[in-house]
Amino acid sequence: MRTERFEKLNMVENFLFLVCSSTAVLYAAFFLVSTGRIIRHFKAREFLGRIDRIPRNPKVTLILILVLIALLAGDFTVHRLFSDIKKNLSLLMTAADLFICLGVVILLDFNFNGILLWFFAVVIAKVEGKKGYYPIIILAIAVYTLTYPSVATVGFRTYTLADFLSTYTSSQRSYLSGFFNLLNILCVVGFFMVCALMIVSKQRRLEESNALADQLSQANARLKETNQQLEELMEENAHMAEIRERNRIAREVHDTIGHTLTGLAFGVDACKALADGSSRELKEQLEILSTVAREGIKDVRQSVSSLKVDDVEGRNVIFRIRRMLENTRSATHTEIHFDCRIPSMVLDEEEEHAIYRIVQESVTNAVQHGRAHYISIQFTKEEDQIGIYIRDNGKGCPHPEEGFGLRHIRQRVAMLHGSIRFDGSDGFEVAAKIPVRWREKQDESTNCR
Amino acid sequence: MEQGRSRHGKQWKRRGWAAAALLSASLILLVMSLHARENGKKILTIGVFSGSNWDVAVQDSYAALDAAIEQFEKVHPDVTIHYDSGIPKADYSEYLSQKILKDDAPDLMVVPDDDFDRLVRLGVLEDLDKWMDGGNGVQREKYFQSVLKTGQHQDRQYALPVEAMPYMMFVNKTLLAKELVKIPTENFTFEDLFDICRRVTKDTNHDGVPDQFGIYKYDWTDAAVSAGADLFGENGGRINLTGAEMKQAVLLMQKLYRLNDGQTVNQETFDNGRVAFMPLTLAEYRTYKTYPYKIKKYSNFKWDVIEMPKGPNGGNISLVHTLNVGMSARSGRKKLAWEFLKYLSCDEDFQMQLFKEMPVASVLKSVMESEDADYIMVRDNNSLVHAETIEKAIETGIAEPRFEGYREAMQLIDGDIRQLYSSDAEATDLDNALRMTQRKVRDYLDRSDKQ
Numbered sequence: 001m002r003t004e005r006f007e008k009l010n011m012v013e014n015f016l017f018l019v020c021s022s023t024a025v026l027y028a029a030f031f032l033v034s035t036g037r038i039i040r041h042f043k044a045r046e047f048l049g050r051i052d053r054i055p056r057n058p059k060v061t062l063i064l065i066l067v068l069i070a071l072l073a074g075d076f077t078v079h080r081l082f083s084d085i086k087k088n089l090s091l092l093m094t095a096a097d098l099f100i101c102l103g104v105v106i107l108l109d110f111n112f113n114g115i116l117l118w119f120f121a122v123v124i125a126k127v128e129g130k131k132g133y134y135p136i137i138i139l140a141i142a143v144y145t146l147t148y149p150s151v152a153t154v155g156f157r158t159y160t161l162a163d164f165l166s167t168y169t170s171s172q173r174s175y176l177s178g179f180f181n182l183l184n185i186l187c188v189v190g191f192f193m194v195c196a197l198m199i200v201s202k203q204r205r206l207e208e209s210n211a212l213a214d215q216l217s218q219a220n221a222r223l224k225e226t227n228q229q230l231e232e233l234m235e236e237n238a239h240m241a242e243i244r245e246r247n248r249i250a251r252e253v254h255d256t257i258g259h260t261l262t263g264l265a266f267g268v269d270a271c272k273a274l275a276d277g278s279s280r281e282l283k284e285q286l287e288i289l290s291t292v293a294r295e296g297i298k299d300v301r302q303s304v305s306s307l308k309v310d311d312v313e314g315r316n317v318i319f320r321i322r323r324m325l326e327n328t329r330s331a332t333h334t335e336i337h338f339d340c341r342i343p344s345m346v347l348d349e350e351e352e353h354a355i356y357r358i359v360q361e362s363v364t365n366a367v368q369h370g371r372a373h374y375i376s377i378q379f380t381k382e383e384d385q386i387g388i389y390i391r392d393n394g395k396g397c398p399h400p401e402e403g404f405g406l407r408h409i410r411q412r413v414a415m416l417h418g419s420i421r422f423d424g425s426d427g428f429e430v431a432a433k434i435p436v437r438w439r440e441k442q443d444e445s446t447n448c449r
Numbered sequence: 450m451e452q453g454r455s456r457h458g459k460q461w462k463r464r465g466w467a468a469a470a471l472l473s474a475s476l477i478l479l480v481m482s483l484h485a486r487e488n489g490k491k492i493l494t495i496g497v498f499s500g501s502n503w504d505v506a507v508q509d510s511y512a513a514l515d516a517a518i519e520q521f522e523k524v525h526p527d528v529t530i531h532y533d534s535g536i537p538k539a540d541y542s543e544y545l546s547q548k549i550l551k552d553d554a555p556d557l558m559v560v561p562d563d564d565f566d567r568l569v570r571l572g573v574l575e576d577l578d579k580w581m582d583g584g585n586g587v588q589r590e591k592y593f594q595s596v597l598k599t600g601q602h603q604d605r606q607y608a609l610p611v612e613a614m615p616y617m618m619f620v621n622k623t624l625l626a627k628e629l630v631k632i633p634t635e636n637f638t639f640e641d642l643f644d645i646c647r648r649v650t651k652d653t654n655h656d657g658v659p660d661q662f663g664i665y666k667y668d669w670t671d672a673a674v675s676a677g678a679d680l681f682g683e684n685g686g687r688i689n690l691t692g693a694e695m696k697q698a699v700l701l702m703q704k705l706y707r708l709n710d711g712q713t714v715n716q717e718t719f720d721n722g723r724v725a726f727m728p729l730t731l732a733e734y735r736t737y738k739t740y741p742y743k744i745k746k747y748s749n750f751k752w753d754v755i756e757m758p759k760g761p762n763g764g765n766i767s768l769v770h771t772l773n774v775g776m777s778a779r780s781g782r783k784k785l786a787w788e789f790l791k792y793l794s795c796d797e798d799f800q801m802q803l804f805k806e807m808p809v810a811s812v813l814k815s816v817m818e819s820e821d822a823d824y825i826m827v828r829d830n831n832s833l834v835h836a837e838t839i840e841k842a843i844e845t846g847i848a849e850p851r852f853e854g855y856r857e858a859m860q861l862i863d864g865d866i867r868q869l870y871s872s873d874a875e876a877t878d879l880d881n882a883l884r885m886t887q888r889k890v891r892d893y894l895d896r897s898d899k900q
Contacts, residue, residue: 035550038550039547039550042547044543044546044547044549044550045542045543045546045564047546047550048549048567048571049567051571052570052571053572054549054550054552054571054572055550057551058552059552060479063479067472067475070468071472074465074468
């Protein structure tokens, strides 16, 4: 994009150079041809009476101008080819260019100064930074004005294009003067084209940088959001780890001490039966032991129950889902239909958590991104898998870009050897299958109530 | 990529050097070509025309120049002087203009009177003041001042005179003797002139119109000069046609015109010996007083020359014309050119030779004052005129003003004045008419901004 614009600028600069230099050459050539014509027509004396200064040797002038133009072209090409030229050398070459251009103007006795337009167009296009512009522009205006035909020659006498033109017939004169005017206009037009391209290029660069800044701030916002989610998850993970540890300890306590104590209580009871005929003291003592054992069991159960936190809020995952859905309903006025068709079962924490996360992420997405008004959630039992289908009537997303949330879900499901797919073609649909062991137990079961 | 570029760079650098070498070589060639030499000799060019500047027949118009060149080349063996021969005087101005336009102006050039101001204005002519005042300069006092002045423009010397040309009054001695009129040799005045003219103007064949006249070719400008009228001041800065001198000149012309009773005097009448006076250049005098032209012209009557008649406030003076040579400001051999110009203009030997061989006057006082000059005049011309008379004419002569627009201004005045003296205007009308002409000419000069 940028290089394309540079190419356009370079092209216009080349065009301007071509026009300006060929005009200078044409002026010199015209002076040469006209001089020959004047001499052939024996009008030299008449011509001398018209002009105020003898033109330089027209042949030498033409040759010198060709040489100067060649020098300029060389300089121009070197600048173009080696953009990494040393700054001092570049400055020196530019100054040399200015003097060469002035040389051309002087050789043509101030009849044509368009070559300076090219010079200043190139310099202005090359200047960087705001500060450099003003001196260059002032210099350009001053030099161009002071060398302008009929301004430069105020106060001293010279000859003009018109003097040469007047030696032609009136029809030739009108064509020739039209031609030279056209060349002059082309030079000015080329200069303005360079300036216009410069302005457009500056404008575009500004717009581009604005767009980049916008993109950056958007990316920043996204990063912040993701960061927050990550922090929440980490907190959650830490919490889960704690829960898991407490559950393990509870199980250990339940399985070891609880078991021992139960055995002990049964043993004591057996002892009591055996000691039926024995002394009252022994019975009493056994009775006390039995009571202590049962008390111990009760205590262990209590400790275990207080240690076990998998239903932190006191209930199973279905309950938590219902409560989360209720909260969402009341906060967003979204209609949510929850259809739970699974028999009561026991799930481990990973499974429960995955299911909860799937529902939570899907509902959040539906409400936040899909702007859905209706969400349906269905849990089904499919052989040894639990199927979760969540569908909303939101905007959907034909090519869902997996953000942190969806990726997290996918990972969790993958860890459980399940499968999940997303479909955003019509609303948004999440379909997940998670293999579970269908363990049924009365007191720690997950069911739909 | 980086490597490729640097190789590329080296290649370019090499090309740059090649271009620079080529350029400097061509520049050296150019400079050398400007200093052309022929067989190792320095070439000096001079622009001249063939024939005489004074419209008289000469046998070999290049003889004097060739002699000068030969002499100069003898002194400067490394120099050869070229000129284009065979350019008629009428074509010389165009020839010179073309040379100038081609930047091929000769190092030295004869400057036609009509082109002098233009060439000065265009900067073609070198300002000679610094050469004249330099160590290798010339003494201005050696020249007749009026003559030197013809090469000046706004008090700067742009050309040096080589030949001087005073005007004199031709007098038909046979006619005056027949009419019993004494030849006025000294203190010849307007009144004398008119008196003689009145006496000789006659109808000899009694056909009712005069066929013998007093004067021919005498112009109001001649009368104005010897009346002492200064028409343009210094450099044409101020025009004055209303002075008494100018009026005296116009009145004389009017009176002379009326004598002829409407008859026009022509060359044939003059050649037939029926006119008493005619202004004449020294060139014409010297040419037609010597063999072979002596027998071709004015052979049926005796004649001689006298001074011009003077006005009440003026003198027996006339205009002095000169042949000037200038140096090109773009000459590559100015030092040499100056040497040759100096030789042509103020080498006494050359000037004496020129006076001897050409029907002209020298521009140097010492030449005209020499006995040799007097001997040449009296021997060759067998006449009343001594070199001294010519010297006096040049010495007191008036250089024509030199400013741009002079010719045009003179043409304007000439038209008006001719009409004036051929009309019946009285003296009072004359004042008014001259004033009107003066205003017209001043307007012209102001408008053209050329003085």
